[in-house]
Amino acid sequence: MIRVSVFYPNGPQAKFDMDYYCQRHIPMVQRLVGAALKGTAVEKGLGGAAPGTAPSYLALGHLTFDSLESFQASFGLHSKEIVADVPNYTNTQPIIQISEIMI
Amino acid sequence: MIRVSVFYPNGPQAKFDMDYYCQRHIPMVQRLVGAALKGTAVEKGLGGAAPGTAPSYLALGHLTFDSLESFQASFGLHSKEIVADVPNYTNTQPIIQISEIMI
Numbered sequence: 370m371i372r373v374s375v376f377y378p379n380g381p382q383a384k385f386d387m388d389y390y391c392q393r394h395i396p397m398v399q400r401l402v403g404a405a406l407k408g409t410a411v412e413k414g415l416g417g418a419a420p421g422t423a424p425s426y427l428a429l430g431h432l433t434f435d436s437l438e439s440f441q442a443s444f445g446l447h448s449k450e451i452v453a454d455v456p457n458y459t460n461t462q463p464i465i466q467i468s469e470i471m472i
Numbered sequence: 473m474i475r476v477s478v479f480y481p482n483g484p485q486a487k488f489d490m491d492y493y494c495q496r497h498i499p500m501v502q503r504l505v506g507a508a509l510k511g512t513a514v515e516k517g518l519g520g521a522a523p524g525t526a527p528s529y530l531a532l533g534h535l536t537f538d539s540l541e542s543f544q545a546s547f548g549l550h551s552k553e554i555v556a557d558v559p560n561y562t563n564t565q566p567i568i569q570i571s572e573i574m575i
Contacts, residue, residue, distance in 0.1 A: 412571035467513035
């Protein structure tokens, strides 16, 4: 299994609309990607390791697929439409990482 | 529910021993933290969004707790012992983020 994670960096001017993300963006991704998408997770940054510190990321989004090929064949077909929606909920430049699930 | 995520940055000299992490470090954390730990996940970085690019993080570790208070009361008691084990599997400076699970 692989996980495609999107990290939305925190910063002085950074904005992230969690309601839009959870209620509009993620459902759109689920509809477009379809059965190849095996799981979805969303997290809201609260803080860093030390109490009172800011989180490195305002939000994290994770999509689980059976394989890299499955991700590319499903998400890849709709990536332009999905990426075009990003400015509707954030002004940040997200970091994307593809990982293999070990545990 | 909250998630404590540890991101191990990639870099020219960065090393990460995934076998040690999965077989020694994570089991130690589970044993020390006990029942307060509601879930564990480990991921190995494969790449970035574009094919052939390097991952931002060599590895990601995630611990799930019922609340921030539960994390602090359980992990907090053993944090020195847990942190002391980090040089046994990596030479990177991990980024720690605490997040609220939204989906």
